[in-house]
Structure formats: structure tokens, C-alpha cells
Amino acid sequence: xxxxxxxxxxxxxxxxxxxxxxxxxxxxxxxxxxxxxxxxxxxxxxxxxxxxxxxxxxxxxxxxxxxxxxxxxxxxxxxxxxxxxxxxxxxxxxxxxxxxxxxxxxxxxxxxxxxxxxxxxxxxxxxxxxxxxxxxxxxxxxxxxxxxxxxxxxxxxxxxxxxxxxx
Amino acid sequence: xxxxxxxxxxxxxxxxxxxxxxxxxxxxxxxxxxxxxxxxxxxxxxxxxxxxxxxxxxxxxxxxxxxxxxxxxxxxxxxxxxxxxxxxxxxxxxxxxxxxxxxxxxxxxxxxxxxxxxxxxxxxxxxxxxxxxxxxxxxxxxxxxxxxxxxxxxxxxxxxxxxxxxx
DNA sequence: TAAGTCAATGTTATATTATAACATTACTAC
DNA sequence: GTAGTAATGTTATAATATAACATTGACTTA
Numbered sequence: 001x002x003x004x005x006x007x008x009x010x011x012x013x014x015x016x017x018x019x020x021x022x023x024x025x026x027x028x029x030x031x032x033x034x035x036x037x038x039x040x041x042x043x044x045x046x047x048x049x050x051x052x053x054x055x056x057x058x059x060x061x062x063x064x065x066x067x068x069x070x071x072x073x074x075x076x077x078x079x080x081x082x083x084x085x086x087x088x089x090x091x092x093x094x095x096x097x098x099x100x101x102x103x104x105x106x107x108x109x110x111x112x113x114x115x116x117x118x119x120x121x122x123x124x125x126x127x128x129x130x131x132x133x134x135x136x137x138x139x140x141x142x143x144x145x146x147x148x149x150x151x152x153x154x155x156x157x158x159x160x161x162x163x164x165x166x167x
Numbered sequence: 168x169x170x171x172x173x174x175x176x177x178x179x180x181x182x183x184x185x186x187x188x189x190x191x192x193x194x195x196x197x198x199x200x201x202x203x204x205x206x207x208x209x210x211x212x213x214x215x216x217x218x219x220x221x222x223x224x225x226x227x228x229x230x231x232x233x234x235x236x237x238x239x240x241x242x243x244x245x246x247x248x249x250x251x252x253x254x255x256x257x258x259x260x261x262x263x264x265x266x267x268x269x270x271x272x273x274x275x276x277x278x279x280x281x282x283x284x285x286x287x288x289x290x291x292x293x294x295x296x297x298x299x300x301x302x303x304x305x306x307x308x309x310x311x312x313x314x315x316x317x318x319x320x321x322x323x324x325x326x327x328x329x330x331x332x333x334x
Numbered sequence: 335t336a337a338g339t340c341a342a343t344g345t346t347a348t349a350t351t352a353t354a355a356c357a358t359t360a361c362t363a364c
Numbered sequence: 365g366t367a368g369t370a371a372t373g374t375t376a377t378a379a380t381a382t383a384a385c386a387t388t389g390a391c392t393t394a
Contacts (some may be wrong), residue, residue, distance in 0.1 A: 002351080002378065010312070011312060040342080042343085076345060077381065077382080078343090078381090078382075083343095083381075086342095098264065114175055117314075119312075126312075137208075145284045145326065146325075148287070148322055148324065149322075150263065151265055151322070152318070154312065154314045155316040156313045157312070159311055162313060208359095227350085227351080228350095229350075241374085243373070244351085244353080245353075245372090248352065249371085250371095250372095267351065267352095
């Protein structure tokens with residue numbers, strides 16, 4: 001079977017895909033980064049990341065706490081927020097401001113300023129990196145303000161949900 | 168005196184400027200839009216907008232409530248949130264997600280998807296519109312996802328604060 | 335191996351941001 | 365003047381997040 005290198009698969013998260021493979025690959029990456037960066041991969045950190053890999057839908061901190069509780073973990077707010085802070089700090093997770101919720105990062109390891117597309121219908125989220133988004137701002141802006149961090153979130157409707165609406 | 172039409176004055180909010188004139192002009196615009204759209208300009212709505220015009224710094228809802236209290240207005244949370252919702256709905260105010268805070272709109276009346284620049288040093292905020300920002304995302308992205316709303320916030324350091332740092 | 339250290343997790347309490355639900359007021363239209 | 369309605373007032377509580385301190389457990393090192 002030939003491996004196709006098509007244009008960046010921006011909307012994979014919204015469409016049917018082999019999600020088992022998707023999770024497996026993300027998890028492998030995740031673990032590899034812990035090794036490379038000499039971070040401590042604890043059961044709690046792994047668990048939270050796995051929860052966030054479930055289905056490309058962001059989870060709120062208190063949703064995560066509920067899920068942790070079900071799995072026998074301690075589940076007071078600081079537990080979730082601390083692990084999330086850690087995972088965010090090391091680029092494994094992002095916070096979606098629009099939703100006050102958290103998603104697993106799709107491009108871990110790369111320092112990047114992610115752009116999100118958030119489907120208001122299926123509530124899934126896709127992350128695209130700077131190259132994929134094609135986002136550019138003009139020189140003038142740059143000379144006026146030194147940008148250190150960017151929050152870019154597009155809310156709308158995904159390819160799959162558009163398709164379903166038309167039917 | 169000649170009126171110069173220079174390139175968009177993106178960073179005015181960050182620099183010294185005639186702020187009295189700035190406020191006066193915003194306020195005039197504000198009132199004009201109420202007339203044109205046949206909205207009811209109540210003391211509370213006017214007051215909240217004036218508070219937000221103070222100095223290009225966003226205010227949190229509870230800060231606004233404190234200020235309202237000092238001015239003899241009622242000041243329980245729904246008071247602020249309702250007025251803010253109204254002002255946002257009609258394009259007079261925006262919420263800065265990064266700060267959970269609110270700013271007066273610089274381009275009222277135009278339906279637009281604003282981009283914000285937030286200085287982490289002086290905490291002032293400037294709003295730039297789509298044209299000024301030069302933000303573009305590529306065709307492919309557009310075909311994959313129908314964007315209805317965008318949240319774009321740049322955090323960094325403004326021209327004025329850079330200048331002060333260097334000294 | 336006992337004592338010290340430190341990162342991670344556990345716990346209690348509370349801060350911050352936001353909304354639901356219902357009551358009152360005050361203006362408009364008839 | 366009263367019915368209808370938009371705006372404001374009030375009480376209570378939901379949802380999100382952090383501060384501060386306690387405990388655990390793995391690792392070090394003497």
C-alpha cells in the first residue's frame with residue numbers, strides 16, 4: 001500500500017478516520033517526548049492525556065475530574081489543573097479559550113502558536129499549525145507590536161457537519 | 168491644519184494621544200449608533216461604556232461592578248453582565264478572552280471580526296480590524312471549515328513599552 | 335539504612351467569573 | 365389609567381480556577 005503525501009489533512013479530526021491508530025500514534029509520540037525531555041510520566045499524567053485523546057472533543061477541567069474519579073484517581077480541582085498546567089507547559093495539551101476546555105495537542109514537541117477550528121455542531125476541534133493555516137499579518141502590524149503569543153480560534157461548522165446539514 | 172491620512176494608526180492606544188478627544192469622539196459615535204439603530208441609551212449603558220473608555224485598559228466584570236457601586240448604581244453581577252451582553256451584542260464592546268475582561272470597541276457599527284493586541288506590560292489593548300491586520304488564511308482552510316466567528320488575540324509588548332524597556 | 339531532599343500528589347478552603355430565576359420599576363401604547 | 369414590555373433590581377448558585385499547606389514516595393547521600 002502506497003503512502004500518499006497529500007496536502008495537510010486539516011480536517012481529519014472532523015471526519016471518519018481510524019481513530020484507534022490516531023490515538024495509538026499520539027500516545028507513542030507522547031511517551032517518546034517524555035523520554036527525550038526526561039520528564040516523569042506518571043499514571044495521572046498519562047491518564048489525563050488519554051482522556052483528552054478520546055474523540056477530538058475538548059474536555060473541561062471538571063469533566064476531567066469526573067472521569068478521573070470514575071477511574072479511582074483523586075479528583076479535587078487542583079489535581080486536574082496541575083496536571084493540565086504541566087501538560088500545557090510542555091506542549092502536550094492546549095486550552096481552548098472559547099470553551100474553557102482542553103485538547104490534546106496534535107503537533108507535540110514543536111513549539112508553535114496553534115490555530116484551532118471549533119465546530120459548533122459536533123463540538124470537535126482541529127488544530128492547525130502556522131504553515132497549514134496560511135495565517136499572515138502584515139509588516140506594519142509587526143513593527144507596531146512585538147507579538148509573543150497568539151490566541152487564534154475559529155468557530156464555525158466543519159466539513160462533515162455541513163455535509164450532514166445538506167442532506 | 169491639514170488632515171493627514173496616514174496608514175492605519177494601529178498603536179494609537181498604546182502611545183500618548185489626546186485621550187480626551189479620543190473619548191469624546193467614541194462617545195459621540197456611541198450615541199449616534201443608538202439613535203440610528205433605535206436602541207435605548209440608559210444611564211447604566213452609558214456609564215458602563217464610559218468606564219470602558221477610561222484608558223484603553225480592559226475591565227473585568229467585577230471591576231466594573233465596583234466602579235458602578237462608587238457611582239451609586241446597583242452592582243450585583245447580573246447588572247454588569249446584562250449590560251455587557253447588550254453592548255457586545257450591538258458591537259459597542261468586545262470581550263478579551265485572554266483576560267476575561269471587556270473593552271470598548273474601536274470600530275463600532277461595523278460588523279467585524281476584531282483582532283486584539285494586548286500589551287502584557289502596560290495592559291493596554293488595541294483593536295485592529297481585518298484590513299489593518301492583514302490577516303489571511305489560505306483557501307484550503309476555507310474549503311475545509313466554514314468560519315463563522317474568529318477569536319484572535321495577540322499578546323506581547325507594545326511599541327511604547329519596548330521603548331521604555333530599552334532606556 | 336536512616337535522614338534529607340524534592341517532585342508529585344492529596345486536601346481544604348476560597349477566589350474569580352458567570353448565570354438562573356424571579357421581583358420590581360418605569361416607560362409605551364392604547 | 366391599565367396592560368404590556370424592556371430594563372433594572374435581587375437572591376441564590378453554578379462554573380471555573382487558585383492559594384496554601386499536608387502527605388507521599390522515590391531518590392540521594394552520608
